[in-house]
Amino acid sequence: MSVSDLSFFLSTTHECSYLPDREAASLVADPTVKLDTANYSELIQLGFRRSGGMAYRPHCRACQACVAIRIPVSQFHPSRGQKRIWKKNNDLEFTSLPLAFHEEHYQLYQRYQSARHCGGSMDIDDREKYTGFFTASGLETRLLEFRNAGELLCVAAIDWLPAGLSSMYTFFDPEQNYRGLGVYAILWQIMKAQEIGLQHVYLGYWIKECDKMSYKTRYRPYELFQQQRWHRGVD
Numbered sequence: 001m002s003v004s005d006l007s008f009f010l011s012t013t014h015e016c017s018y019l020p021d022r023e024a025a026s027l028v029a030d031p032t033v034k035l036d037t038a039n040y041s042e043l044i045q046l047g048f049r050r051s052g053g054m055a056y057r058p059h060c061r062a063c064q065a066c067v068a069i070r071i072p073v074s075q076f077h078p079s080r081g082q083k084r085i086w087k088k089n090n091d092l093e094f095t096s097l098p099l100a101f102h103e104e105h106y107q108l109y110q111r112y113q114s115a116r117h118c119g120g121s122m123d124i125d126d127r128e129k130y131t132g133f134f135t136a137s138g139l140e141t142r143l144l145e146f147r148n149a150g151e152l153l154c155v156a157a158i159d160w161l162p163a164g165l166s167s168m169y170t171f172f173d174p175e176q177n178y179r180g181l182g183v184y185a186i187l188w189q190i191m192k193a194q195e196i197g198l199q200h201v202y203l204g205y206w207i208k209e210c211d212k213m214s215y216k217t218r219y220r221p222y223e224l225f226q227q228q229r230w231h232r233g234v235d
Contacts, residue, residue, distance in 0.1 A: 003029075006039070007030040009030070016063075018213060019207070022062075023061070024063075025059050026056040029056070031053075044166055049205065050168070051133065053136040066205040067206050067225060069204070069216050070164065072221060072223060073198065076221070091148055092154075093147050097144075100135060105145075106130055108152055109130065109171045111173065116174060134157055140159065144185070153181060154172035155172070163200060163202070165189050165192065165200075170182055203219070217235065
């Protein structure tokens, strides 16, 4: 089904997960229509994001802090720090797996959450919630494993779309912070998109006032979805 044929619904307001003392709401694509590669590729170009099998876009009454961001990969220029991180992780081996529950991934995810997001909106503290978030997809979604000498260090969930690669979520061993694995995973996706001829890597939402979400403008150049169209970001 084309996006032009979809119905959209406005969610009830709720406490914002990212900015204190603010209320949030979302515009949600009809949840009875299954997301597929075609319709989600259209939606993501309109600033939408998916959580499990649901596509949504922030639609807050008094706030526009959440801004969709993407990287035009043919124009990307890594910073010196990003080049160092890429080189630092050249000992890693990667494997691409189809979407499925893996106990080893789940255990790594729990360690990551405990160290990085404890008590936050991204806490998913049981297998059922984890499975719903990571494996509910009618898309071409892959799980990338990054290992060193067989030890699992990082997992990145990525949607492969005609519009580009969409970085859904990345988690890694918190004891390996010195490697910059989150940065490395995004760089890997940018390089892969360049290699296979895709135009963009979608990084979800950038929130300038939220430390956990503001880092995304470090990948340059970048584009922001504002006033219903994509604009080149200006620092």
